[in-house]
Amino acid sequence: MSDDITRRDALTASAGFTAMLGLGFWTEAAAADSAGTVLVTGASRGIGLEFVKQYAAKGYTVIATARDPAKAADLQALSKANPNIRLERLDVLDHASIDALAAKLKGTPIDILVNNAGIGGGGANQIFGKINYAVFDDVMKTNVEGPLKISEAFIEHVAASKQKKIMMVSSSQGSVASVRSPSLYFYRASKSALNMVTVNMALAVKDRGVIVGMVAPGATDTDFMVEVRGRIPLGKPEERTAGMIAQIDAFTMEKTGKFYEWNGEQIPW
């Protein structure tokens, strides 16, 4: 983390230096080029890590958050190689830490808030007849309460930005209309609930010009899918995340409150 701060300070200093040199034209062009700032939750692994990699490569400043950044070796390596990536500790279950990070980042506009952190709860815990109710709270709090709290806490940062987007990584498993066979009771319910939360959030912040939407990766080869790896076709995280980023790019106020698969298909409720 101390590495980080030094780098950040260096960046701020160099921006100030550029301004001092009176390179107004140049910095303006750079600002227009600099795609903006993205905050990603659950950036330690899987799709979250891929969001960080791809947004950074596109020239965004990325605030990559994780429960335990020190243990996230891939994320550490990525941030060492890319000065646009800043690491922050954030557990989406910990409301005090969410508020603290929002306060720490006060005055930093966030163009795209990506609520990616999520858990499945384990397939074996959610089989009819032997449902393990002990995982209910973790699933609901991580997948529903967390994204809502984070969106609420960072609304000023997003509203102060250019793009003004709050995006939820949901799942087609949350589509009630698409259920074919029983599984993942809590996970599915959590994503349906997340969709309802998102729709309401979209309505609530519309007049502030903030766009709120849902994207989904489809079945993707991350740790999330260890239980089914080899049994169902899984997409590559690189491809699926690129698809979701394209959908996020294409989100306009006309689409606020809507739900898109990585390939652009609209997912039914």
Next chain:
Amino acid sequence: MSEQATRNSTTRRTVLQGAAALALASGPGTASAADSPGTVLITGASRGIGLEFAKRYAEDGWQVIATARDPKKAEALQALAKAHKNLRLETLDVTDIKAIDALAAKLKDVPIDVLLNNAGISGGAEKQKIGSIDYSVFDDVMHTNVLGPIKMAEAFTPHVAASKQKKIVSISSTEGSLTLISPRPDVNSIFYRASKSALNMSMINMAKALKDKGIIVTMQSPGLVSTDFVGSLRLPIMITPQQSVAMTMPIIARLTMEDTGKYYRHTGEVAPW
């Protein structure tokens, strides 16, 4: 917490109410064995819609297992139990998994024709305003409205499977319908809405899981009903618990396996997801 489409369809509602009344009048003739009295277990029977269900089923000659968190304090329910020998009281908090298992064990060998997951809470609209959300009510809302009904269905599946009618009905709300909510301008009770979407998803899952056992799983939206639930709110589109239950019972009576996984309004229309 207004129930969207009813707002501008008073006429349609009146017509449908007529139709429901007609269905009621023609009763057993049309619905045959499916609605002959059986056993119903109702959660949250102390007040409001649950109490009215208990009363109407008891009057119709059903064996009613009326459950409540604290039956001793539920005076109206006590009175009902005194008036009807076919109504028995049981203590049940639907957020208490052990208590659900204990009641299921106590009622072992009692076939339950209709399991009515009615208990539900809103969590208080004033606590769910975006910008000042009180997250301390999140768990209560999710436990009561989602975890409780899932656990009830799971624990009482043997009882329902052993019955004649084999129905699990959960009282949801059109407030849980993403299709109806998304075009609306009002944001209200975000946890409550999310809990009912989650309930719908859970019951769809349940419908798929229980189809092989011949169990019909559906959701019912009761309309906007003048109970404690809506506080002092009174709107012209509101109906009484008596009206809501009178319209809902014939719908439950007519359910067949064709209906499993459906989400009905009190009017008999299918609600969109």
